[in-house]
Amino acid sequence: MADEIPRYRYNAELAGSIERSWQDRWEADGTFNSPNPAGPMGEPDKVAGRDKLFILDMFPYPSGTGLHVGHPLGFIGTDVFGRYKRMSGFNVLHAMGFDSFGLPAEQHAIATGIHPRINTEANVTTYKRQLRQLGLAHDNRRSVATTDESFYRWTQWIFLQIFNAWYDPTIAKARPIKELIAEFETGTRATGGGTDWANMDEGAQRKLVDSYRLVYADDMPVNWCPGLGTVLANEEVTADGRSDIGNYPVFRRNMTQWVMRITSYADRLLDDLERLDWPEPIKHMQRNWIGKSHGARVIFRTDAGPLDVFTTRPDTLFGATFMVVAPEHGLVPALTTAAQHDAVEAYVAAAAGRSDMQRQEDKSKTGVFTGSHAVNPMNGELIPVWIADYVLMGYGTGAIMAVPCGDERDFEFARQFELPIRAIQEPPASWFDSHGIDESLDTAGWPRAFIGDARYVNSANDSFTLNGVESIDDAVTSTNAWLEVNGHGHGTINYRLRDWQFARQRYWGEPFPIVWDEHGPIALPDQYLPVLLPDLDDFKPQALDPNDDQSRPLPPLARATNWVEVTLDLGNGPRPYRRELNVMPQWAGSCWYEMRYLDPTNENAFIDPAVEAYWMGPDPSRPGDPGGVDLYVGGVEHAVLHLLYARFWHKVLFDLGHVSSVEPFRRLFNQGYVQAYAYRDDRGQTVPAEEVEALDGGYVWQGQSVAREYGKMGKSLKNVVTPDDMCDAYGADTFRLYEMSTGPLDASRPWNTRDVIGMQRFLQRLWRNLVDETTGELRVVDTEPTYETDRLLHRIVDGVRTDMDNLRFNTAIAKLIELNNHVTGLPSTPRRVAETLVKMTAPLAPHIAEELWHRMGNPYTLTYEAFPEADASFLIDDEVEYPVQINGKIRARITVATGSDQATVEAIAMADDKVVAALAGVEPKKVIVVPGRMVNIVV
């Protein structure tokens, strides 16, 4: 190395030292601490008279592998926006926490025998270090982890609020359970069981009240894996019905589970979507998930008792020629006749061995006849009742009336088992045409069911007829009325949404603040919180005989016998209780964590109401505003579950008066993903991506050609690039700029390390425009910029502001580079231009900006300097250049004084030499002048 690199050249080394020094200063000074209106972090005088902004990232699960470059995309985006808003005068709250309960830590603990807390804390430390080096402007006083005892104490407290509440449908709100008990006691509410409250024993009273709670225990179909001793999520079951881990058999069976009554909130969760500033696809997914559909409940009489069905097409009742119940339906044993017993038993057992996944993949129709019949309430006809797994226990009532002429699945089933298909509508001629068959009500020739508006036939009984009606809506309405009058059913609404299965037979989660006595569960009073997770040596659920499908789960906490058996005085003297052995699912902490950032040290409440109202309260100036976080940024993978659960908890807290906001997240933004290339050799082995070279349109690794694929970044794909790598090689500012420059924040983009250098060069040129590379002296001069420079400057300022406001950081960066490239061409850098450029760069590349700001002699800190504003007078030029088109093709350019009227512009255009030549004497038919834009001559 003969030639020395200039001492003050902006490279990775210099960037690194600049970044470390400012990060230390920011931390020491608490530069990004945001004041609360009240409480321990209250600084009312700093809050007064300022707008506030609460921005939030979906907090990460601290995994053992640390961050790769894809993870911080959203974090950097929110940081840029937050810094911009801080420079626009806002009191910005931005903090980061950790979703640190969860399965990977538990599995690591099972494998190593090391307590998951140790591993989790180590991972959090790594994450904090990795995030710190990115220069994120977080208020670190507010960082929380869901595994902190001081955090999950309040998760348990909120659980108890929900447990101690019931949903009153008359006011569509949750109310304290005490009010329900009071209604029973005073007799204003009937107990429903025929016995007065006063005459019920304690067990019966508690059972009644428990049946109203928003958290309740219920029999639900689950994936029970005795080999692992736990219930599994559908995603954890393989296509052949075995456990993903360990390959043990998995059984579908009903088991008592803790469930949250989210279905009570279905309508509000659906309706309030209208009030949210969320991406339309996410709202759509939530709507689909809730799955509201209008229809009717119809009761069919059978020898085994009434059989309820839900249908969206009660108008087709006359076409019901059989019924189908799900294999898990409670009436199956009673419906099964002796002759069919063996066949039914075999079918039900086979269905239990099939996972949901298998059922979804294989759509061929299977089924078995029960031997029983039901009475069609419309016409008194006896129709056979079948069992088939195309009917799902989890939707509607788990039983359907089958109308093969009007439903594709029923049609297929009828064909498969040779059941009658009766036409009850007369399809239009076009329908027959399009299927190439003759018009006929003889369904034997139909290739498929008919669905749509058409005239009804064969649809009448003694007191009711649909014959001749032509619209489904009309037919549904009148059928529902008839059903109700005659006691056979009624119009109703059904939801796809199920109640939320809340318990996990695991270790690394929040213990329930619940104990049991002989009558059932009891909520622990507040003074017993937190219920701490007991220490164990072995974190596995207790494995049972893998093939015994009748066994019951024994969660890991059952091993902590001293913890489980507890003597407490809950108001009637010390008595023995057993603790609840399940823990909460990982979603629990993420249902409310954002609020804890606001008041992280509060020991008296999960949040001070004044603090909540300040940061999250509805904006009175915007009618219908639901309140909540001002901007929530995260991946689309949480479109449904996390966002729905969090909304649900928030609404319960609202109903009970604990928060002023109706919704937790007022505005949602989905950032894209950073994806990466991976390479495989001939044998399909992945090879290190960083060692692969492009050659003649192909890819080569160590002399052999390899195939490229595109997707996730991951260890097994040997294509992981970490923020640490990038900070070492280029510096955090370069890395931040690269991440923000590769596309709009909501778009996914490929990672290309090769391209990162471009942003390094930009910062290097910016630095060089202000600082002499050799001497380190300031190169900024106190002369005024030229008019031309000022015009560009103000145009750029104007554009960058718009881009920043709209989270379009990629185009903001392009504009900054454009301005900097202009400055590079100047003989010297005017101070006003330099300062403006540095301020605009600050949100994106905060360290170099702070450094340059400091070197220009300005006081610490740039963080709260006002973001530049454009002077409108510079945005309008004296002259405007108009392209002149002839029939849409550009043939000339003219320069016209700004504000010239259309006639003047037209005259100048028509007089232009090139225009005259191009027209060659032809008289234009029309001349269009778009003011300030262009001229189009039509010939």
Place this chain on the structure above:
RNA sequence: GCGGGCGUGGCGGAAUGGCAGACGCGCUGGACUUAGGAUCCAGUUCUGGAAACGGAGUGAGGGUUCAAGUCCCUCCGCCCGCACCA
């Protein structure tokens, strides 16, 4: 199958219906250099041409419009969501 989104240079991507390709990478040439995988300068949609200057061009085809990457229709391709939801 149903629903939604997207197709622009070699690559990432810009373009309130109004000059397609901002900005970056890469590439080409030059400067500085013992050297360049550093840095700087210039060029870079394709095509004809030395150039001036032409022609074509935003997945394909059609339409609306003075004007379409942008709006409408049909088709093709890719991505995402849901998926036996009665």
